[in-house]
Amino acid sequence: MDETSDLTQQRIRKLESLRREGIDPYPNDFKVTHASKDLHEAYGSLSDEELKSVGETFCLAGRIMAIRNFGKASFIQVQDRKGRIQAYLQKDIIGESAFQFFKTFDIGDFIGLEGKIFRTKTHELTLQVQSFRLLVKTLRPLPEKWHGLTDVEARYRQRYLDLIVNPRVKEIFLTRIKVIQKIRDFFTQRDFIEVETPMLHPIPGGATAKPFKTRHNALDMELYMRIAPELFLKRLVIGGFERVFEINRCFRNEGVSTQHNPEFTMLEFYQSYATYEEMMKMTEELLCSMVKEIHAGLCLTYQGKELDFTPPWKRISFKESLLEYGRVDHSVLKEPSKAIELAEKLGLELKKGTSHARVLADLFKEKVEPLLLQPTYITHYPTEVSPLSRRNGKDPEVVDRFELFIAGREIANGFSELNDPIDQRERLIQQLKEREDEADLSLTLDEDFLRAIEFGMPPTAGEGIGIDRWVMLLTDAPSIREVILFPLLRMEK
RNA sequence: GAGCCGUUAGCUCAAUCGGUAGAGCAACUGACUCUUAAUCAGUAGGUUGCAGGUUCGAUUCCUGCACGGCUCACCA
Helix, strand or coil: CHHHCHHHHHHHHHHHHHHHCCCCCCCCCCCCCCCHHHHHHHHCCCCHHHHHCCCCCEEEEEEEEEEEECCCEEEEEEEECCEEEEEEEEHHHHCHHHHHHHCCCCCCCEEEEEEEEEECCCCCEEEEEEEEEEEECCCCCCCCCCCCCCCHHHHHHCHHHHHHHCHHHHHHHHHHHHHHHHHHHHHHHCCCEECCCCCEECCCCCCCCCCCEEEECCCCEEEEECCCCHHHHHHHHHCCCCEEEEEEEEECCCCCCCCCCCEEEEEEEEEECCCHHHHHHHHHHHHHHHHHHHHCCCEEEECCEEEECCCCCEEEEHHHHHHHCCCCCHHHHHCHHHHHHHHHHCCCCCCCCCCHHHHHHHHHHHHCHHHCCCCEEEECCEHHHCCCECECCCCCCEECEEEEEECCEEEEEEEEECCCHHHHHHHHHHHHHHHHHHCCCCCCCCHHHHHHHHCCCCCEEEEEEEHHHHHHHHHCCCCHHHCCCCCCCCCCC
8 A cells, every 4th residue: 555655654654753853854945046947048058157257046946856966975866846957065165064965865856956057077067065954854765767658548637756757748838828818818809708608507508519407405406517709709799899809618418539628728719791601710820820830830740650740730510511522412412312321331320310411520520531641621410410600692502611620529619609599490400300319308408608699799700729739739749638638537445 | 239459566668388476666764965767776566447257277278358569330
């Protein structure tokens, strides 16, 4: 058992002996003047001679990641929030008793250092320690210094360890944070307002995923964790916030995979007096700005595949894509029976109903989606599978909608919003009818949403972008769990 | 939900046909004042995920369970 492991017992004994000697193993009064990176940036390029004239004393603190002991001197690697720096402790300088005290330190302990900067014979910028303090005595040993922590389960369950010993992991999450910051800046600059809408929905809507059910005790009320913020953001548009965005969590009670986590982060934004075509343009600008910043160019490699983000991105209609990528016969687009025939030939299970549009959507998923490696907009989906999108002016059977695919995955979904309240009501009812057989009590008509639209929604376009999947592309992560700090796992035994 | 694979020391990994469970790092003792996966000598560390079964004998073969990974299914 961990609690009785020898290594931990040893350290508890060390801790007790420190206390007996009157040393506080967890002080909080050490003051830091510099971070490791500050020193690397300020002095990394100076010559050995120039460094000698730097008289300044620096106070740093961090976790000891490596110790290389000699008889009367020690090198240590100290890690702080910005990186690592080497420090050098010499018995002659810090004194006999201090040096003996240092010998009791373990890898993983936090240390506070005060000293001057110099360069070793092997040209490494190093802190010549004049004095030091124990800041935290740790009780458990860190994973191995060379291989680090590779066990995937341990990495996810004990993400703190993963972050301590695997620098790449820290980098991924810093990139994720940068992405979110960048999105905020992008929309704020364009006069959008960031809002927060409810996570607890009386009626789940805005998508057709299965929701998590929960319950409010005092109100004696069934609630659902939101599957999408869409219907609330539109209420805000109706209320006069003509440009809004939200970056927040959505919850879907579905299977877990390398592409799906039950809770994930979605960006949604709505702009009045814009159309789906302007959304496509804005999406190119937004995503390209991030690719440029993180990859110093418009190309990146994802899982061995070269992706080129140079705009404009290919746009092709849903039906055209079935012909061009799916290589289906024209008759499949025209005759439902032919579509069903093809789907059956491919071994697709047509559970969702066998209407022409649904079958085509299944064929698309099977035959087209995996081929869309380079950024590609698929436009004009069938109206039937897009209950919240505005009908196309020339062909009411399709909608002014697009989905963005990159590396064979859906990254974004946007459309000109349906603001005809009568059509909206009919299409939501139609959607409910199709799902009736699934006997899901959560599927109810959101009458307040329909009432809101009856008060008039300005012509608006909106879009949602899955942030996790986008960060996966930017960081070359093979699984969504690599870009979520604490992915959902079963309970540990 | 199904299939396949995995689970051995704190960490990373070995263990031939079923025959006493090993190494590196970390730890402990000692040597060493410019190392950087420091080096050298020595010591200690295990309910082989859990529960059964087969066998003289199981890390190894079989069954069930738990947890994880991948693929598929479900699903925006």
